[in-house]
Amino acid sequence: MSLADAQGQMIDETAWSGGHGGVSDYFALLKPRVMSLVIFTALVGIVLAPGGIHPVLAATALLCIAIGAGASGALNMWYDADIDSVMSRTRNRPIPAGRVTGSEALAFGLTLSGFSVFVLGLLVNWFAAALLAFTIFFYVVIYTMWLKRSTPQNIVIGGAAGAFPPVVGWAAVTGSVSLESLVLFLIIFMWTPPHFWALALFKSGDYQAANVPMMPVVAGENSTRNQIFVYSLALAPVGVLPWLMGFAGFAYGAVSVALGVAFIIFAYRVWTTREGDAARRASIRLFSFSILYLFLLFAVLLGEHLVTAFVSGLA
Numbered sequence: 001m002s003l004a005d006a007q008g009q010m011i012d013e014t015a016w017s018g019g020h021g022g023v024s025d026y027f028a029l030l031k032p033r034v035m036s037l038v039i040f041t042a043l044v045g046i047v048l049a050p051g052g053i054h055p056v057l058a059a060t061a062l063l064c065i066a067i068g069a070g071a072s073g074a075l076n077m078w079y080d081a082d083i084d085s086v087m088s089r090t091r092n093r094p095i096p097a098g099r100v101t102g103s104e105a106l107a108f109g110l111t112l113s114g115f116s117v118f119v120l121g122l123l124v125n126w127f128a129a130a131l132l133a134f135t136i137f138f139y140v141v142i143y144t145m146w147l148k149r150s151t152p153q154n155i156v157i158g159g160a161a162g163a164f165p166p167v168v169g170w171a172a173v174t175g176s177v178s179l180e181s182l183v184l185f186l187i188i189f190m191w192t193p194p195h196f197w198a199l200a201l202f203k204s205g206d207y208q209a210a211n212v213p214m215m216p217v218v219a220g221e222n223s224t225r226n227q228i229f230v231y232s233l234a235l236a237p238v239g240v241l242p243w244l245m246g247f248a249g250f251a252y253g254a255v256s257v258a259l260g261v262a263f264i265i266f267a268y269r270v271w272t273t274r275e276g277d278a279a280r281r282a283s284i285r286l287f288s289f290s291i292l293y294l295f296l297l298f299a300v301l302l303g304e305h306l307v308t309a310f311v312s313g314l315a
């Protein structure tokens with residue numbers, strides 16, 4: 001199996017979601033792999049926020065954000081069942097495969113959404129709960145029900161939903177939004193277009209078949225490559241902002257510069273490799289690296305913060 005096939009299979013849900021009915025299908029409705037990174041960014045928001053809260057409340061907040069994020073995935077799959085059944089990547093999801101009905105997924109998603117928002121409000125604070133409710137609304141109603149099917153800018157605007165979790169995490173601790181949490185938002189916001197369009201480039205046939213106006217389908221592959229490169233050039237310095245603004249240290253600064261340069265190199269390869277299997281490989285590599293990039297950036301932010309807190313606790 002070639003590298004491209006292996007990586008393509010990695011993101012092909014038909015390769016892992018098996019099982020018929022029952023717990024594994026309801027778990028798959030939560031989009032667990034995508035949401036794991038969403039939840040990790042929320043954790044970083046919680047830990048970095050000044051003041052701190054009791055660890056039990058922090059864990060409650062994180063659990064509520066995780067449940068809310070999963071619930072929004074279930075609602076997305078409920079609404080998108082028609083297009084998911086057309087695309088090879090998604091046709092084995094629980095609803096198109098007939099293992100869960102649309103109404104079951106809808107009830108599951110609505111119940112978990114209500115539960116997560118209510119518990120976050122009741123036990124942590126209502127401002128964070130309102131932000132979580134808004135994030136779910138944004139992903140399900142604004143992105144899934146409206147923008148996804150109507151404009152190639154769908155993920156640029158809709159991507160805001162994916163950028164909110166660290167802001168929600170921060171608000172769970174402080175009860176407010178701050179410049180720092182908005183910088184975390186901005187990083188994910190700028191990251192989303194290259195993350196997703198890299199995938200859309202090698203899955204554009206799927207979107208065309210499903211009649212979804214993703215950028216490569218509407219503007220063409222080369223225009224998408226240009227836009228990926230421009231967003232990557234903008235993302236790299238935005239990734240360094242936490243250090244430049246003084247809420248991350250030198251270790252983060254150095255790693256974020258290196259990761260930003262690497263991101264630009266991967267995006268440059270996509271930009272300049274436009275034909276055949278090499279072009280497909282370049283976009284698969286950028287897609288895979290995009291996930292590693294965001295994970296490492298937030299991991300270093302978290303690790304450095306914890307080490308600094310530990311060392312200053314010793315002093």
Ligand code: HEM
Nearest residue numbers: 010011033034037038041155158159162163192196199291
């Ligand atoms: C509108 C914004 C976004 C779009 C359209 C998008 C789209 C996608 C798609 C279609 C996949 C393919 C595989 C799959 O469905 O499992 C994917 C994978 C992934 N996305 Fe995104 N994404 C977005 C935002 C995000 C955000 C905000 C995060 C995390 C912070 C994220 C994390 C991931 C991860 C970790 C994977 C890999 C999952 C795996 O291992 O298969 N995505 N994304």
Ligand SMILES: CC(C)=CCC/C(C)=C/CC/C(C)=C/COP(=O)(O)OP(=O)(O)O
Nearest residue numbers: 034038068069072076135136139161162165
């Ligand atoms: C707290 C909270 C509510 C967080 C939500 C975070 C969020 C919006 C993440 C976006 C993740 C995602 C898989 C988008 C996929 O687009 P798609 O739905 O078009 O992809 P698909 O074709 O795989 O269904």
